[in-house]
Amino acid sequence: MKQKLKAFIITIMAMLISLIALYAFRRVSHVIETTRGPDLAWHCFAVWIKCIILTQTVLVLGGLFLFMLRKPKGTT
Numbered sequence: 001m002k003q004k005l006k007a008f009i010i011t012i013m014a015m016l017i018s019l020i021a022l023y024a025f026r027r028v029s030h031v032i033e034t035t036r037g038p039d040l041a042w043h044c045f046a047v048w049i050k051c052i053i054l055t056q057t058v059l060v061l062g063g064l065f066l067f068m069l070r071k072p073k074g075t076t
Contacts, residue, residue, distance in 0.1 A: 002069050009069075013062040017055055024051040 024047060031043040 006066060006069055009062055009065050013058055016058045020051050020054050020058070024048070 027047045028044050031040065031047060035043050
């Protein structure tokens, strides 16, 4: 049962990270279309930072769930 739950958690994490990547590409392309001048770099940088924070949040929460499902040392 734990193996199926671990596989489910990892699958959900991969899907969320993929959605974050798609969000980043769409948002940056929108920023490129609408923004001109020196603000372009700052807007793209803000999108990049936001996506890094979201990705790290997914990884930390998924890691916590996987950590809670681990077997304690000394048990088989």
